[in-house]
Amino acid sequence: MIHFREITKIFRSELLGQPFTALSNVSFEVPEGSMVGFLGANGAGKTTSLKIIMDFIRPTSGNVEFSSALGSNRQEIFRNIGFLPERPYFYQNLTGHEFLSFMGKLTDLDTKTIEDRVRLWAPRFKIDHALPRELKTYSKGMLQRIGFLATILHEPKIIILDEPLSGLDPIGRKELKDVIVEVHKAGKTVFFSSHIVPDIEEICDRVIFLKNGNLAYDGSVSALMKQAKVQDFIMTVVAPGEIPSTIKLKERLDLPESLTRFTVTPENKDVLLNHLVTNKKSIVSLEMMKPSLEEIFYNTRGTHDPQ
Amino acid sequence: MTLNKTLTISYYTFKEIWKSKILLNVFFVGIGLMIVTYVATEFTYGVPERVALDFGLGMLSLSSLAISLFLGVGLLSKEIESRTVYMVIARPVPRYSFILGKLIGLMGIQAVNVIILSLMTMTATKFLGGEINGLILWAIGFIFLESLMLLLVVVLLSLLANNILSVLFSLVLLLLGHVIKDTQEISFVKSNPLVVKILEAYHFVLPAFYKLNLKDFVIYKNELPLSYLAGNFTYAILYSGFLLLVVVFLFQRKNLD
Numbered sequence: 001m002i003h004f005r006e007i008t009k010i011f012r013s014e015l016l017g018q019p020f021t022a023l024s025n026v027s028f029e030v031p032e033g034s035m036v037g038f039l040g041a042n043g044a045g046k047t048t049s050l051k052i053i054m055d056f057i058r059p060t061s062g063n064v065e066f067s068s069a070l071g072s073n074r075q076e077i078f079r080n081i082g083f084l085p086e087r088p089y090f091y092q093n094l095t096g097h098e099f100l101s102f103m104g105k106l107t108d109l110d111t112k113t114i115e116d117r118v119r120l121w122a123p124r125f126k127i128d129h130a131l132p133r134e135l136k137t138y139s140k141g142m143l144q145r146i147g148f149l150a151t152i153l154h155e156p157k158i159i160i161l162d163e164p165l166s167g168l169d170p171i172g173r174k175e176l177k178d179v180i181v182e183v184h185k186a187g188k189t190v191f192f193s194s195h196i197v198p199d200i201e202e203i204c205d206r207v208i209f210l211k212n213g214n215l216a217y218d219g220s221v222s223a224l225m226k227q228a229k230v231q232d233f234i235m236t237v238v239a240p241g242e243i244p245s246t247i248k249l250k251e252r253l254d255l256p257e258s259l260t261r262f263t264v265t266p267e268n269k270d271v272l273l274n275h276l277v278t279n280k281k282s283i284v285s286l287e288m289m290k291p292s293l294e295e296i297f298y299n300t301r302g303t304h305d306p307q
Numbered sequence: 308m309t310l311n312k313t314l315t316i317s318y319y320t321f322k323e324i325w326k327s328k329i330l331l332n333v334f335f336v337g338i339g340l341m342i343v344t345y346v347a348t349e350f351t352y353g354v355p356e357r358v359a360l361d362f363g364l365g366m367l368s369l370s371s372l373a374i375s376l377f378l379g380v381g382l383l384s385k386e387i388e389s390r391t392v393y394m395v396i397a398r399p400v401p402r403y404s405f406i407l408g409k410l411i412g413l414m415g416i417q418a419v420n421v422i423i424l425s426l427m428t429m430t431a432t433k434f435l436g437g438e439i440n441g442l443i444l445w446a447i448g449f450i451f452l453e454s455l456m457l458l459l460v461v462v463l464l465s466l467l468a469n470n471i472l473s474v475l476f477s478l479v480l481l482l483l484g485h486v487i488k489d490t491q492e493i494s495f496v497k498s499n500p501l502v503v504k505i506l507e508a509y510h511f512v513l514p515a516f517y518k519l520n521l522k523d524f525v526i527y528k529n530e531l532p533l534s535y536l537a538g539n540f541t542y543a544i545l546y547s548g549f550l551l552l553v554v555v556f557l558f559q560r561k562n563l564d
Binding site for chain 1: 315322327391400
């Protein structure tokens, strides 16, 4: 749906300052119907990329193309996009209801449709009680939720969210994630940025990872997880006694109640198991340690899954 | 369709500013105007209606310029800083439509300000035995146009510089625009051809606000040829149109980061 082609963005500071390269020849695409997570540490270039997609800023080189499914001109394309900026700040003196009407009218919705959709979604976001109040009285979580409602009010084909979960409490995060999944299941393409890997891991089927303004990974989450090698095994044993020095242990930790926890490499796992079974030791647990998506990402250096 | 969106933006801009209670200040200025007028007329012999008119138009002018200056400087820069602009232009709204809507909304507030203070001024003038003639209405209209020109100047500068510099530069231009005519009459200036040329060139580039100041004519002469009024009216409209084009051009190309 969105083709981000060879984009470079250099911010030139004024006078004698050094230019700063925020994005360096970055290309990726957001396929129709997908739920794509846009990952990267703070300052990796995520928000800059989203601003370029939304035409808030222009790239130094490269271009953004929208598929014909979104429309043939800017008006049509933007009618089919729902965008929620990071830490949205709204018109403080408007009520929630006025704000939603404002946003709805800008996307060519008539008053009745706006009312119907607000009635449908506001209870779902638990802000129906607050709609007659001015936005300056809203909490951060409520602002995030009304912002999200405004984003989906016109039923766009693609939803672009910049750090939608930041600043929300765990319940608020869960609720918003549920709604994002629900909207995606209803056929919308979702593209959202976050610097929190578990959020992406939990709900996205595809991930784009930026590192210092460069594309570090673009592909499916499952493919990336498959690439991850088993790192270590952790074995908890009751009173194991001495372990022969021929068995290489990475770590031995004696715990209360005669328990001992061993960390071994995959190559030494079977040797240790054999030794323990032979000596009739009681094995409480055996865990395979796989790196989390977060660990994989922060060790990723420019990989690309062609799927 | 785009016109509808422009009007939608202007309506909500008006509503947002209206609800910020800025016009409450206008109400207090009006009350202050009445009190000052009453006190001043007590110390004036023979022409209390002129004093009322002088104070009234002066206050009207000052409050309109203050609204243009201080609300105008944040009209776009505040939107960009607080990212509210993203919520609007991420929708099928052209940038020029956004900026036009914002300007029309603020000018709506300006119109309310002008109407309230004008009515107060005319009521006080009439009450003190003065006449309400057509020139007073022209003067009020010109004050509105002056505030429009200043608004466009400050919005334009806010796209190029920070808020403090924008306000300072706008004030300097306002001051220059009012004293330029009198400066041309100074004998030192008249005797220096280069300075004469520079001041003539000024008229072609920078705003000549003095053309919209009819207060002295209203208070002392009560008449002006229609050609003078029409000429200055046309100047204000054309110059505002030129400023608007520059503002739209700059905003279309501005990186909103």
